[in-house]
Structures are given as C-alpha cells and as structure tokens.
Amino acid sequence: MLRIKGGRVYDPKNGWNGEIRDICIKDGKIVEDLPAAEEVIDATGLVVMAGGVDIHAHIAGPKVNTGRVICPEDHRRDPVPRTARTRSGSGFTTPSTFVTGYRYAQMGYTSVFEAAMPPLEARHVHEELADTPILDKGALVLVGNNHFVLSFIREGDRERLKDYLLWVVEASGAYGLKVVNPGGGANWRRHSNVRGLDDAVIDYGVTPRQIIETLLDVNEELGLPHALHLHCNNLGQPGNLPTTLATMDLAAGRRLHITHLQFHAYGEGKKGYPLLSGAEDLAAVVNANPNITIDVGQVVFGPATTMTADAPLQYELFQKGGGDRWVNKDVELETGSGIVPITYSPKSFVGACQWLIGLELFLLIENPEQVFLTTDHPNAGPFTAYPQIIRLLMDRDYREERIAQLPKKAVEATGIKNLQRKYTLGEIAAMTRSGPARVLGLEKKGHLGVGADADVVVYRPQADYEAMFANPLYVFKEGQLVVQEGQIVAAPRGKTFVPEIRGGKDVTSWLAPQFEQFYSIALENYPVDREWFSPWEVVPCK
Numbered sequence: 214m215l216r217i218k219g220g221r222v223y224d225p226k227n228g229w230n231g232e233i234r235d236i237c238i239k240d241g242k243i244v245e246d247l248p249a250a251e252e253v254i255d256a257t258g259l260v261v262m263a264g265g266v267d268i269h270a271h272i273a274g275p276k277v278n279t280g281r282v283i284c285p286e287d288h289r290r291d292p293v294p295r296t297a298r299t300r301s302g303s304g305f306t307t308p309s310t311f312v313t314g315y316r317y318a319q320m321g322y323t324s325v326f327e328a329a330m331p332p333l334e335a336r337h338v339h340e341e342l343a344d345t346p347i348l349d350k351g352a353l354v355l356v357g358n359n360h361f362v363l364s365f366i367r368e369g370d371r372e373r374l375k376d377y378l379l380w381v382v383e384a385s386g387a388y389g390l391k392v393v394n395p396g397g398g399a400n401w402r403r404h405s406n407v408r409g410l411d412d413a414v415i416d417y418g419v420t421p422r423q424i425i426e427t428l429l430d431v432n433e434e435l436g437l438p439h440a441l442h443l444h445c446n447n448l449g450q451p452g453n454l455p456t457t458l459a460t461m462d463l464a465a466g467r468r469l470h471i472t473h474l475q476f477h478a479y480g481e482g483k484k485g486y487p488l489l490s491g492a493e494d495l496a497a498v499v500n501a502n503p504n505i506t507i508d509v510g511q512v513v514f515g516p517a518t519t520m521t522a523d524a525p526l527q528y529e530l531f532q533k534g535g536g537d538r539w540v541n542k543d544v545e546l547e548t549g550s551g552i553v554p555i556t557y558s559p560k561s562f563v564g565a566c567q568w569l570i571g572l573e574l575f576l577l578i579e580n581p582e583q584v585f586l587t588t589d590h591p592n593a594g595p596f597t598a599y600p601q602i603i604r605l606l607m608d609r610d611y612r613e614e615r616i617a618q619l620p621k622k623a624v625e626a627t628g629i630k631n632l633q634r635k636y637t638l639g640e641i642a643a644m645t646r647s648g649p650a651r652v653l654g655l656e657k658k659g660h661l662g663v664g665a666d667a668d669v670v671v672y673r674p675q676a677d678y679e680a681m682f683a684n685p686l687y688v689f690k691e692g693q694l695v696v697q698e699g700q701i702v703a704a705p706r707g708k709t710f711v712p713e714i715r716g717g718k719d720v721t722s723w724l725a726p727q728f729e730q731f732y733s734i735a736l737e738n739y740p741v742d743r744e745w746f747s748p749w750e751v752v753p754c755k
C-alpha cells in the first residue's frame with residue numbers, strides 16, 4: 214500500500230488538470246483512500262500522470278526480428294549491459310525484447326500495442342511479447358489482404374466473414390483488427406498494387422473501398438473494444454491526400470483509427486515542390502468527426518528501420534531509396550511484409566517536409582484525445598524520441614529553432630509558420646494516456662481514478678520538457694516501483710490484453726479442408742495456446 218502525496222495530477226479522464234491530490238495504491242489498483250500509517254511518497258511540487266499508452270509500435274514478431282538480423286550496426290547504437298536487475302540487450306531502432314521493455318518503462322510508458330501481427334506467425338509475436346518485461350501489451354492482427362476475408366467480402370457472406378474474423382482473433386491471440394493497404398497486399402502477389410479506393414483487387418473482384426466499408430461495419434457488429442485500425446492506401450506517395458480524405462469519408466460515424474497519418478498527408482507537388490502538406494485538410498476532417506482518431510507517425514531525424522505489411526510499398530522504397538539491403542515476404546495468402554533500413558535527413562526536402570507535416574497534424578488537431586504520439590516505431594524513428602517530440606509540442610522557441618535549420622523550401626511547402634500552439638501538460642496526458650486508452654477500450658489504463666491499474670508516473674517539472682519526460686523520478690507498474698531516477702529497479706512480467714469473444718460459429722468444418730489443401734501447417738497447429746502468452750486479461754466488448 215502506498216500514498217503518493219500532494220503531487221500535481223494530470224488526468225483528463227477524471228478532470229484533474231494539475232490539481233493537488235493524493236494517489237492511493239492498494240493491491241496494484243488505485244483506491245479512494247488508505248489508512249494514515251501507510252507508506253508515503255512526498256510528491257509536493259512534482260507532476261503525476263498515469264502510465265503512458267502506445268497505440269501503435271512494432272516491437273515483436275518475425276518482421277521486427279528480421280530487422281534486428283539485417284541491421285547488426287544497429288545493435289551497437291544502444292548496448293545495454295546486464296545488471297543485478299536487468300538482462301543485457303541491444304538495439305536502437307530495433308531493440309531486443311528486454312531493451313524494449315526497459316526503454317519504454319524508463320519514459321513512463323506501461324502499455325504498448327504491437328501493430329501488425331500475421332496470424333500464421335502469431336506464436337512468434339506472443340513469445341517475444343511474453344519476453345518483453347514490465348509492459349502490458351496487445352497485438353493487432355492483419356486481416357486486410359487475407360484470402361478468406363477478401364473471398365467472403367466478394368461473396369457478400371457477412372456471417373461467415375464474422376465467424377472467421379472472430380476465429381482469427383482468438384486463434385492468434387489478437388486484440389483487434391488491423392488493415393494495411395487494403396487490396397494492395399493481395400495485388401502484390403501479382404507484382405501489382407492499388408492506387409485508389411476503386412482499383413480492382415486482381416484475384417478477388419473487390420475494391421479497397423469494399424474492404425474498408427465491410428470491415429468498418431464488422432468491427433462494430435463484433436463490438437471489438439478497439440476501433441478498426443487502418444493503414445490507408447498509397448502510403449508515402451506525393452499526392453496521396455485525396456485517397457486519405459476519401460478513406461476518412463468512409464467512416465461515416467463508425468469508429469476508425471487511422472495510423473501514421475503523417476505518411477498519408479501529402480498534397481500533389483507543384484512548381485519545384487515535389488509535394489505540399491495536406492495536414493490542414495486532414496486535420497479539418499478529424500476536428501469535425503469525433504469518431505475518427507489518428508496517430509501521427511512523427512518522423513525523427515536519424516536512422517530508422519521501416520517495416521510494414523505494406524510489401525509493395527517496401528519494394529518501391531527500396532527501388533527509390535537505394536540502400537544496401539531489404540527483405541520482402543509473403544505469409545501464405547494472409548499478408549506480407551517488407552523491411553528496409555533508411556535514414557531521415559533534415560537536409561532533404563522530403564525528410565524535412567515529413568517532419569514538419571507530422572508537427573502540423575499535432576498542432577492542428579484540436580482535441581488531444583484524437584491525435585496520438587507515435588513514431589510508428591521503428592518506421593519513422595525509434596520510440597525513444599517521444600520526449601523530444603513532446604518538447605517540440607510544448608516549447609515553441611525550441612520548435613522554431615529546429616524549424617529554422619531546415620531547408621526553406623520544405624518549410625514553405627507546409628503551414629507550420631502559422632502555428633503558435635503550445636501543448637499543455639494536460640494535453641500531453643490526453644495524447645499519451647487517456648486518449649489512446651479510450652480508443653483501445655481499456656477502462657483501467659490511461660487514468661488514475663478508483664479501480665484503475667496503478668500505473669503511475671512521477672515527473673520532476675523542468676523547463677526542458679525533453680529531459681523531464683525522458684527521466685521520470687518514479688514509475689510504478691500496477692503498484693510496483695519499476696523505475697527510480699531513470700534506473701530500472703524491478704522488471705515484472707506484464708500481461709497481454711485479449712478481447713471478449715462474443716458469438717461466432719465453429720469454422721473448422723469448412724476451414725479444415727482449406728488448411729489440408731493449401732496451408733503449410735495443419736489447422737490444429739495454427740491457434741496459439743494461451744500458455745504461450747504472458748498472463749492475459751480479457752477486455753470486455755463494446
């Protein structure tokens with residue numbers, strides 16, 4: 214039992230915006246009050262928030278591991294020695310499982326969602342998640358280019374589609390549904406892609422529009438706790454703005470989370486400008502539609518390892534970007550992936566534009582519970598840059614200093630000069646805690662009200678917000694002190710979130726023969742036994 218006494222508490226869900234309160238912890242949960250004799254931490258003058266929640270990062274599974282394998286130089290950038298309390302590890306853009314857990318916890322994050330799990334390789338994802346200390350986690354399963362999903366959409370067999378999706382979620386131990394470049398991955402099997410919502414998906418006679426529309430509906434009908442999680446078509450293409458706007462229109466009131474919006478925010482270029490920022494148009498739509506949330510995918514200058522189920526994109530990126538290595542892979546008509554290491558340079562027009570457009574999105578989207586901090590780790594940069602991004606949002610002088618170092622043309626291609634906004638601590642708490650927890654349907658995360666998991670972070674206020682958010686004084690995970698003065702002091706096992714599965718008919722009668730005929734493994738070997746998980750917690754349906 215512990216009382217964190219007299220800190221300035223920032224908790225948007227409970228309406229506390231820096232008010233002085235005690236936070237009481239018992240048995241890993243927040244409680245109303247405690248007897249006076251219990252242990253006390255004096256937080257007078259300190260800032261108190263719930264543990265951070267990362268809605269979208271790539272931290273576990275085969276593609277992350279392939280990134281580690283093909284980038285040996287990355288291991289040397291952040292070697293972590295073994296201590297009495299921690300395991301050794303390494304990796305800057307693709308840290309090992311242990312280092313991933315430690316580095317997140319050291320920034321005050323306690324929950325992270327792996328954004329792209331291929332069903333057939335779910336076992337690998339869960340083994341690595343179980344190996345990632347401290348954090349609670351969940352995984353989103355890739356379904357937007359899956360053979361069965363596309364076949365049932367073509368046939369209009371909504372019931373079988375729902376049965377299959379529930380089965381995939383349960384069999385893979387997923388938390389929610391992820392769609393990546395819908396139709397594009399399927400066309401990549403024919404060395405093609407899609408370029409708009411109405412392009413044909415070659416072997417299936419459906420369109421990206423139909424895939425998104427159907428899955429938006431089905432996600433609501435199944436009542437999954439998380440919104441449909443979508444990586445739009447045309448990622449990274451100059452002029453992709455109309456596709457993204459049209460995709461947002463499809464939501465029509467249904468819950469939609471668009472990930473790494475920055476990569477989908479490029480207007481057509483003109484007169485010497487390869488692209489122009491589309492941030493204003495996109496932010497206007499988000500501001501008018503509370504059902505739509507986004508994470509930014511903020512670019513961080515320096516090395517990155519791009520990894521995505523958008524396999525055709527990765528082929529193009531490798532062709533355009535040069536580089537000396539890449540990997541591309543198909544996962545048995547379920548999904549694919551590509552991995553390409555790159556570097557974002559502040560000297561390049563495109564790199565600078567991407568960086569600026571990300572900041573524009575943060576600054577233009579009014580409600581911080583609709584715009585979340587991500588770097589699409591490790592695609593736009595490593596998650597360890599979050600404190601630096603927070604400083605860019607909170608400290609206008611610092612932001613303007615950094616902008617002044619960029620190519621003038623890139624600055625002119627965006628509207629950044631007009632943006633004066635400075636994020637407040639309450640807004641940072643909304644963007645990194647209460648907002649993502651709400652969209653994920655996690656009632657016990659992202660806030661410090663009675664009954665919440667006692668994930669509590671105590672920061673020393675500093676003028677340098679990067680230093681402040683990089684070095685919390687204390688981090689508690691479900692009541693246990695895990696970080697003190699920047700050092701890991703305990704590394705407990707986190708849990709894995711899975712959704713309540715409601716309804717769904719048995720699929721084995723029709724699915725088993727398909728497996729027999731086409732899959733490389735038998736149906737009985739496909740589902741991940743719960744013993745592969747770290748302890749798990751079932752999150753109720755909507």
Ligand SMILES: [Zn+2]
Pocket residue numbers: 269270271328472473521589592
């Ligand atoms: Zn991603």
